[in-house]
Amino acid sequence: MSDQPPVIRDLGDAGLLVEFGERLDEPTYSRVRALDRALAEEPCRGFTEAIPSFVSLFVGYDPLVTDGIEVREALLRLIDRPPPPPPDPKLHTIPVHYGGANSPDLDLVAEKAGLAPEEVIAAHLEATYRVYIYGFAPGYAYLGGTAERIRLPRRDTPVRSRPPGSVMIAGGQCIVTTVDMPTGWWVIGRSFCRIIDPDAPRPFLFDLGDYVRFTRADD
Amino acid sequence: MSRAVLTIEHAGPLTTVQDAGRPGYARFGVTAAGPMDRLAHAAANVAIGNPSGACAIETALGGITVAVGEGSIAIAVAGGAPVVTIDGARVEAWSVHTLGRDARLAIRPGRWGSWTYLALAGTIPAKRWLGSSATHPQSGFGGRIIATGDTLVIDDARSGPVTPRSLPLPVGARPRQDIRVVLGPQDRFFSSEVQQSFLSGVYTVTDAYDRMGMRLGGPKLAISGSLDMLSEAIVRGSVQVPGHGDPIVLLADHQTTGGYPKIATVIGADQDGLAQLRPREHLTFRTVSPDQAVAAARIRDRQNRAYLQAIGSKGSRQ
Numbered sequence: 084m085s086d087q088p089p090v091i092r093d094l095g096d097a098g099l100l101v102e103f104g105e106r107l108d109e110p111t112y113s114r115v116r117a118l119d120r121a122l123a124e125e126p127c128r129g130f131t132e133a134i135p136s137f138v139s140l141f142v143g144y145d146p147l148v149t150d151g152i153e154v155r156e157a158l159l160r161l162i163d164r165p166p167p168p169p170p171d172p173k174l175h176t177i178p179v180h181y182g183g184a185n186s187p188d189l190d191l192v193a194e195k196a197g198l199a200p201e202e203v204i205a206a207h208l209e210a211t212y213r214v215y216i217y218g219f220a221p222g223y224a225y226l227g228g229t230a231e232r233i234r235l236p237r238r239d240t241p242v243r244s245r246p247p248g249s250v251m252i253a254g255g256q257c258i259v260t261t262v263d264m265p266t267g268w269w270v271i272g273r274s275f276c277r278i279i280d281p282d283a284p285r286p287f288l289f290d291l292g293d294y295v296r297f298t299r300a301d302d
Numbered sequence: 303m304s305r306a307v308l309t310i311e312h313a314g315p316l317t318t319v320q321d322a323g324r325p326g327y328a329r330f331g332v333t334a335a336g337p338m339d340r341l342a343h344a345a346a347n348v349a350i351g352n353p354s355g356a357c358a359i360e361t362a363l364g365g366i367t368v369a370v371g372e373g374s375i376a377i378a379v380a381g382g383a384p385v386v387t388i389d390g391a392r393v394e395a396w397s398v399h400t401l402g403r404d405a406r407l408a409i410r411p412g413r414w415g416s417w418t419y420l421a422l423a424g425t426i427p428a429k430r431w432l433g434s435s436a437t438h439p440q441s442g443f444g445g446r447i448i449a450t451g452d453t454l455v456i457d458d459a460r461s462g463p464v465t466p467r468s469l470p471l472p473v474g475a476r477p478r479q480d481i482r483v484v485l486g487p488q489d490r491f492f493s494s495e496v497q498q499s500f501l502s503g504v505y506t507v508t509d510a511y512d513r514m515g516m517r518l519g520g521p522k523l524a525i526s527g528s529l530d531m532l533s534e535a536i537v538r539g540s541v542q543v544p545g546h547g548d549p550i551v552l553l554a555d556h557q558t559t560g561g562y563p564k565i566a567t568v569i570g571a572d573q574d575g576l577a578q579l580r581p582r583e584h585l586t587f588r589t590v591s592p593d594q595a596v597a598a599a600r601i602r603d604r605q606n607r608a609y610l611q612a613i614g615s616k617g618s619r620q
Contacts, residue, residue, distance in 0.1 A: 095567030218559030
């Protein structure tokens with residue numbers, strides 16, 4: 084099944100979206116990352132950038148240099164070849180402050196999940212998370228692995244403002260925010276760990292595929 | 303070269319410094335930002351002898367008033383059809399001038415257009431991040447928001463010789479109401495009737511319009527089936543449809559990924575003109591093939607290059 088050719092869709096004249104599936108699973112995500120690595124090693128003509136996501140890879144091209152037909156053919160050739168090996172993942176440990184003003188949505192999450200607030204915190208702390216993608220805003224790393232019993236759909240109406248460092252969950256995912264943005268996710272803690280260090284030579288803390296554990300910070 | 307000091311006596315909301323943008327970091331969640339109207343931004347720069355991708359000040363419908371407190375500096379204005387005055391006297395909307403000490407330049411909205419660029423002959427101080435000084439106001443990394451009361455010190459100001467001149471308007475300077483799109487990537491989430499109303503309906507720009515995107519009023523677009531979609535990459539021009547059914551065209555400061563279905567993508571060649579529409583103005587969508595979109599990009603690029611060459615500081619005089 085992982086040999087099925089991907090569905091490749093056009094995004095105007097900006098690039099192609101290569102879809103390896105519709106559900107997040109390990110083989111599908113591996114294929115996204117494999118094509119991303121292959122393109123980094125051997126960019127096709129007119130390649131501008133690749134944006135990995137859970138089940139798809141965006142491949143941008145310069146329409147003055149190439150077109151979707153040529154890029155599509157180059158991608159299919161790359162997909163047919165064995166990909167470069169993945170880098171070794173790192174494990175990051177991130178301290179989180181829970182409770183009070185650090186956890187504006189903790190009580191609501193507990194109520195919706197049918198748990199005590201402390202049980203929500205325990206559930207959040209027990210999992211090992213994986214860095215799947217960056218998206219939405221600078222340094223927003225989507226971590227997969229949130230425990231089943233605290234998985235909730237997003238809010239219907241986003242909250243306008245949550246401070247940077249908000250630790251928030253929705254569905255099976257968790258994000259430690261870096262900037263103040265509207266969000267429909269549930270904020271259950273606060274971290275002062277810097278995911279972005281703007282002036283560092285490597286400004287982003289995580290590589291895709293890394294692992295993350297949360298620990299409870301002393302208040 | 304000498305020093306010039308400019309005081310921002312008034313800056314409306316969404317006034318920012320923009321260079322050509324910060325492409326290539328979307329994989330870290332960093333949007334490219336950059337000018338809403340890329341051609342007008344480049345025009346203001348080259349008209350004054352700057353590289354086309356240099357920093358310029360982008361102003362929105364709130365306008366801007368700048369006074370020279372020290373030194374003198376050449377400037378160019380381009381984008382939309384604003385009312386531009388120097389010391390109270392009306393000048394052409396797209397034009398090049400030298401501002402002497404105590405001169406006051408004001409840019410206010412005029413007949414049409416949402417975005418106007420003020421290029422300065424010299425380096426506008428703005429924070430560089432990841433190779434660009436484009437401003438993404440939501441994150442505050444890099445660039446510079448321009449606010450009333452700010453002082454800009456231009457250490458390498460050039461003031462001449464500049465003959466005041468007006469610039470011809472390029473093809474595509476005007477707001478564009480006939481917007482070409484390539485359907486997808488989630489057109490399959492919309493019934494053929496809904497797709498038909500998207501393509502035949504008249505949409506109106508709402509007040510929910512900023513650098514991130516433009517929410518449209520008009521025929522609502524119902525999504526067939528579940529909204530349960532994994533986040534995936536968004537590009538400038540993506541037309542996303544959240545649960546409320548109003549399409550949102552994502553623009554320069556768009557989020558890099560999103561989980562709402564995207565019915566279509568506005569082609570690159572039509573994005574500058576789309577951005578120059580104002581709230582309450584109308585637009586319609588029609589489909590083209592990806593090949594046609596690429597062809598349109600190439601035609602527009604040729605036109606833009608010829609235009610920029612013609613207005614370059616060593617080019618036409620008037």
